[in-house]
Amino acid sequence: MLSRTRLLAVSRKEVLQLRRDTRSLVLAFLLPVLLLVLFGYAITWDVNDVPTAVLDRDRTSRSRELVEAFPASGYFTITERVERPAEIDRLLDRSAVRLVLVIPPGFAADLDAGRPARLQALVDGSDANTATIVLGYTRGIVQSFSVDAVVNGATVRPPVEARSRVWYNEELESKNMIVPGLVAVIMMIIAAMLTSLTIAREWERGTMEQLASTPVHRVEVVLGKLLPYLAIGMIDVGVVSVVGVLLFDVPFRGNAALLAVLSLAFLTGALGLGMFISAVARSQLLATQIAMVATFLPAFLLSGFMFSIDVMPRVLQAITYLVPARYFLVVTRGIFLKGVGVEVLRVQGLLMIAFLVLGLFLATRVFRKEIQ
Amino acid sequence: MTQHAVRVEGLTRRFGASVAVDGIAFTVAPGELFGLVGPDGAGKTTTLRMLAGVLRPSEGDAVLEGVSVAREPERVKHSIAYMSQRFGLYADLTVLENLSFYADLYEVPRDERPGRLERLFRFSNLAPFRDRLAGQLSGGMKQKLGLSCALIHQPRILLLDEPTLGVDPISRRDLWLIVHEMVAEGVTVVVSTSYLDEAERFDRVAFLHEGRIVALDTPAALRGAAGGVIFAVAAADLRGARDRLRRIAEVRRATVFGDRLHVVAGSADDGDRIARALTDEGMDGVEVRRIEPTLEDVFIDHVTAKAG
Amino acid sequence: MTAVVAEDLTKTFGDFIAVDRVTFTVESGEIFGFLGPNGAGKTTTIKMMAGLVPPTSGRGAVAGHDIRTESAAIKRSIGYMSQLFSLYGDLTVEENIAFFSRLYGVPRPRRAARRDWVLKTAGLGDQRRRLTADLPLGWKQRLALGCAVLHEPPILFLDEPTSGVDPITRRRFWDLINRLADGGTTVFVTTHYMEEAEYCHRLALMNRGRLIALDAPSSLRGAAGEPLLEVETDDPARTVAALRGAPGVVDAAMFGRAVHVAVQDPRAGRAAVAAALGEHGLTATRVAEVAPTLEDVFVALVRAEGGAPVE
Numbered sequence: 001m002l003s004r005t006r007l008l009a010v011s012r013k014e015v016l017q018l019r020r021d022t023r024s025l026v027l028a029f030l031l032p033v034l035l036l037v038l039f040g041y042a043i044t045w046d047v048n049d050v051p052t053a054v055l056d057r058d059r060t061s062r063s064r065e066l067v068e069a070f071p072a073s074g075y076f077t078i079t080e081r082v083e084r085p086a087e088i089d090r091l092l093d094r095s096a097v098r099l100v101l102v103i104p105p106g107f108a109a110d111l112d113a114g115r116p117a118r119l120q121a122l123v124d125g126s127d128a129n130t131a132t133i134v135l136g137y138t139r140g141i142v143q144s145f146s147v148d149a150v151v152n153g154a155t156v157r158p159p160v161e162a163r164s165r166v167w168y169n170e171e172l173e174s175k176n177m178i179v180p181g182l183v184a185v186i187m188m189i190i191a192a193m194l195t196s197l198t199i200a201r202e203w204e205r206g207t208m209e210q211l212a213s214t215p216v217h218r219v220e221v222v223l224g225k226l227l228p229y230l231a232i233g234m235i236d237v238g239v240v241s242v243v244g245v246l247l248f249d250v251p252f253r254g255n256a257a258l259l260a261v262l263s264l265a266f267l268t269g270a271l272g273l274g275m276f277i278s279a280v281a282r283s284q285l286l287a288t289q290i291a292m293v294a295t296f297l298p299a300f301l302l303s304g305f306m307f308s309i310d311v312m313p314r315v316l317q318a319i320t321y322l323v324p325a326r327y328f329l330v331v332t333r334g335i336f337l338k339g340v341g342v343e344v345l346r347v348q349g350l351l352m353i354a355f356l357v358l359g360l361f362l363a364t365r366v367f368r369k370e371i372q
Numbered sequence: 373m374t375q376h377a378v379r380v381e382g383l384t385r386r387f388g389a390s391v392a393v394d395g396i397a398f399t400v401a402p403g404e405l406f407g408l409v410g411p412d413g414a415g416k417t418t419t420l421r422m423l424a425g426v427l428r429p430s431e432g433d434a435v436l437e438g439v440s441v442a443r444e445p446e447r448v449k450h451s452i453a454y455m456s457q458r459f460g461l462y463a464d465l466t467v468l469e470n471l472s473f474y475a476d477l478y479e480v481p482r483d484e485r486p487g488r489l490e491r492l493f494r495f496s497n498l499a500p501f502r503d504r505l506a507g508q509l510s511g512g513m514k515q516k517l518g519l520s521c522a523l524i525h526q527p528r529i530l531l532l533d534e535p536t537l538g539v540d541p542i543s544r545r546d547l548w549l550i551v552h553e554m555v556a557e558g559v560t561v562v563v564s565t566s567y568l569d570e571a572e573r574f575d576r577v578a579f580l581h582e583g584r585i586v587a588l589d590t591p592a593a594l595r596g597a598a599g600g601v602i603f604a605v606a607a608a609d610l611r612g613a614r615d616r617l618r619r620i621a622e623v624r625r626a627t628v629f630g631d632r633l634h635v636v637a638g639s640a641d642d643g644d645r646i647a648r649a650l651t652d653e654g655m656d657g658v659e660v661r662r663i664e665p666t667l668e669d670v671f672i673d674h675v676t677a678k679a680g
Numbered sequence: 681m682t683a684v685v686a687e688d689l690t691k692t693f694g695d696f697i698a699v700d701r702v703t704f705t706v707e708s709g710e711i712f713g714f715l716g717p718n719g720a721g722k723t724t725t726i727k728m729m730a731g732l733v734p735p736t737s738g739r740g741a742v743a744g745h746d747i748r749t750e751s752a753a754i755k756r757s758i759g760y761m762s763q764l765f766s767l768y769g770d771l772t773v774e775e776n777i778a779f780f781s782r783l784y785g786v787p788r789p790r791r792a793a794r795r796d797w798v799l800k801t802a803g804l805g806d807q808r809r810r811l812t813a814d815l816p817l818g819w820k821q822r823l824a825l826g827c828a829v830l831h832e833p834p835i836l837f838l839d840e841p842t843s844g845v846d847p848i849t850r851r852r853f854w855d856l857i858n859r860l861a862d863g864g865t866t867v868f869v870t871t872h873y874m875e876e877a878e879y880c881h882r883l884a885l886m887n888r889g890r891l892i893a894l895d896a897p898s899s900l901r902g903a904a905g906e907p908l909l910e911v912e913t914d915d916p917a918r919t920v921a922a923l924r925g926a927p928g929v930v931d932a933a934m935f936g937r938a939v940h941v942a943v944q945d946p947r948a949g950r951a952a953v954a955a956a957l958g959e960h961g962l963t964a965t966r967v968a969e970v971a972p973t974l975e976d977v978f979v980a981l982v983r984a985e986g987g988a989p990v991e
Contacts, residue, residue, distance in 0.1 A: 012473070217446070411846030566847075
């Protein structure tokens with residue numbers, strides 16, 4: 001027979017301890033905010049004011065038009081105008097510029113004559129993420145320049161061709177895609193870092209032995225410990241969502257109640273998993289490390305948050321099916337950005353519930369309050 | 373015949389290849405103060421942990437207030453209280469918060485709490501520290517808090533694992549006053565200790581050695597059964613005297629006991645022989661007096677006999 | 681030769697005075713005991729003398745080195761065995777000895793000899809390959825002591841070295857300490873076992889950060905406060921309850937199977953005891969005036985200092 005008094009007593013104790021534990025409080029509240037700021041402001045996949053060098057060997061009004069189109073877009077800033085090819089190597093080596101535009105002599109002449117005109121774009125590929133975007137923008141600018149050229153009387157075929165020298169990587173997303181993903185990551189942090197400590201800590205400090213001698217049921221211990229972290233997790237979800245929408249203008253087109261319910265399910269599963277790890281590891285150090293590898297890192301790297309799954313190698317793609325956060329990301333992005341509901345998210349919703357059940361099952365079955 | 377409060381039968385616990393507790397058996401009557409004495413590693417903690425349902429027996433059983441620990445460990449816990457050797461309360465909770473937590477765990481009725489708390493505070497002098505974090509209490513106070521948390525639900529059986537270890541003599545006296553008060557109220561207490569002077573006050577004592585009980589009786593009977601006659605010997609050079617006496621045929625054992633030697637000999641007449649042996653060596657301050665054996669003498673007797 | 685000197689040694693933590701102007705000297709080869717309730721300041725004092733904690737004020741010297749300015753030199757001249765067990769459980773006995781010899785800078789040519797000495801004196805010769813964690817507590821303590829003296833330090837600091845150890849092993853441990861002291865090592869030890877206090881040449885009693893007594897055990901016992909009666913009954917607990925608060929009784933406490941009663945005057949005391957016992961239906965099988973034990977002295981001194989020990 002489970003006793004509500006005992007269960008709530010465990011929760012109350014956890015809350016009192018949490019309030020006095022600075023480290024946990026920082027992890028629970030400060031870290032999510034920090035991540036939000038980091039991902040919202042500082043780390044942006046969007047690229048602006050890319051330093052660019054230009055070697056214009058044509059020096060015609062047409063070539064100048066093309067060159068000016070770059071800063072005009074807002075994405076690029078011409079910082080160097082070079083005279084000789086040798087200087088290009090130097091600039092790229094030093095990372096003084098990320099893009100070098102080389103316009104060959106005869107550019108304007110080719111355009112006017114209806115022949116394909118060439119533009120060479122050299123991109124610093126050492127930062128593949130930025131390189132991809134830079135290339136994408138470059139292509140875009142060149143494309144619209146071509147269209148203009150056609151409209152203004154050149155031939156039908158795209159008159160300007162941009163040749164790239166950096167291999168294609170994957171497309172990274174802007175903050176609209178990040179904030180919904182952040183919700184999942186933050187929940188994994190709560191689970192990984194906080195709950196993985198809670199049971200192991202009692203073993204290490206010797207309080208579990210004393211607790212074990214009382215009539216408290218192990219399910220009461222697990223659920224009692226779960227409740228405060230559940231509350232913290234939901235608060236974090238709320239804060240991140242609200243700040244994301246209000247401060248970062250992330251759209252919210254779906255149903256808040258649905259988000260809350262599915263978040264609750266996901267969070268409970270994650271917490272259950274964290275406690276399972278804590279019960280198995282019995283040492284705080286070991287528990288944190290296992291939790292990092294088993295829950296946090298997969299959520300961060302393999303859920304589609306940082307890197308698009310479609311572009312991953314097949315093996316990793318297969319592994320992502322085992323990462324719960326992957327499905328949760330579909331939910332959050334769906335609700336935030338696409339405004340979809342249960343009909344579309346039915347599968348993910350069921351999987352969240354399955355995750356909840358699995359997490360709780362593992363935690364309550366594996367945890368034993370007796371020694372050994 | 374009154375029902376035993378505690379009945380232990382063939383209780384065994386193995387850890388891998390080693391046997392920590394090897395088929396021990398004993399009974400404790402209701403309201404008895406029963407002591408487990410033995411060196412570290414003898415099996416005292418393991419035994420108490422099994423009785424408390426914190427560790428499962430490998431074999432055998434213990435029945436507390438009629439409930440079997442092997443079959444129904446959780447049912448046992450409602451009527452017992454256990455105090456682990458290591459401080460088992462929450463250092464980051466206050467005295468009052470710890471007490472309330474344990475009151476909740478045992479579902480002590482709310483209206484009874486103020487009265488019980490008041491009584492426990494009176495015993496333990498913890499009232500001025502009710503809002504202090506348990507981790508900031510001194511060793512003696514921590515133990516008193518542990519005992520208070522154990523007593524909040526008025527258990528019928530108390531299991532205490534070396535409650536006075538490392539505690540200063542004054543706090544030790546306070547703790548024992550509380551325990552004796554409980555015994556007077558009919559609580560059964562099973563306690564382990566390495567302080568043999570405390571064992572003198574138990575109703576019955578079991579000596580544990582390497583997982584087995586080597587002696588079990590009242591302190592008086594144990595003392596009475598001690599072999600030989602004991603003399604308390606004083607000398608200016610105690611250790612020198614000890615070494616000298618160990619070479620005399622009549623002396624079975626000579627051990628330092630504080631500022632005296634306890635010398636075990638065959639008969640009361642040996643006292644003169646002992647005194648002479650020392651004065652002949654020119655030793656000063658020699659005094660020889662026959663005494664009653666203490667439990668520590670008996671303990672040493674048993675253990676050295678075991679060691680062969 | 682003075683091995684250890686402390687002069688007005690003080691340590692405060694904010695408002696809290698942990699050690700209050702403590703002054704003492706310890707001679708070479710002396711076994712100096714430190715007694716006191718938990719929280720009295722014993723461990724803090726030891727840590728200051730060992731150069732681990734800087735004093736707030738006052739002076740001290742260990743083996744001639746100033747505790748403030750020469751703490752590195754001090755660490756080379758002392759052996760320290762703290763209450764927390766500091767050996768590595770997952771190393772064997774031999775491996776722990778090897779590790780600590782290197783750590784304490786035992787000269788290479790001496791290492792084998794020192795190792796064998798530790799194994800012999802600690803009685804661990806045939807346990808050398810055993811994992812330290814598997815040893816019973818008493819053996820671990822002997823090993824820890826051995827490791828603490830590998831570099832043959834002139835001064836040894838021991839913080840509750842025999843806590844929890846059985847009476848026989850405890851005696852063996854003290855034999856070891858005595859042997860070291862006979863060899864000229866100065867031993868500074870804290871303990872809660874009153875009988876161990878008797879093994880010390882001199883004792884310092886601390887309470888609430890202050891030194892309240894400093895003398896040889898025999899002198900301390902002689903100078904104790906009130907006369908003491910030893911009362912034997914068949915119910916010591918009830919006897920204590922009966923006698924506490926009786927007129928003429930200063931204090932009563934259980935001691936072994938008897939009750940020690942501190943009285944203002946021996947004769948009036950006997951009468952008071954008889955009366956109080958009679959009222960509670962108890963009979964004394966023996967009442968005798970006894971010399972106070974160190975525990976009685978300790979309690980009396982602390983009581984005189986103002987009651988309950990610091991919490």
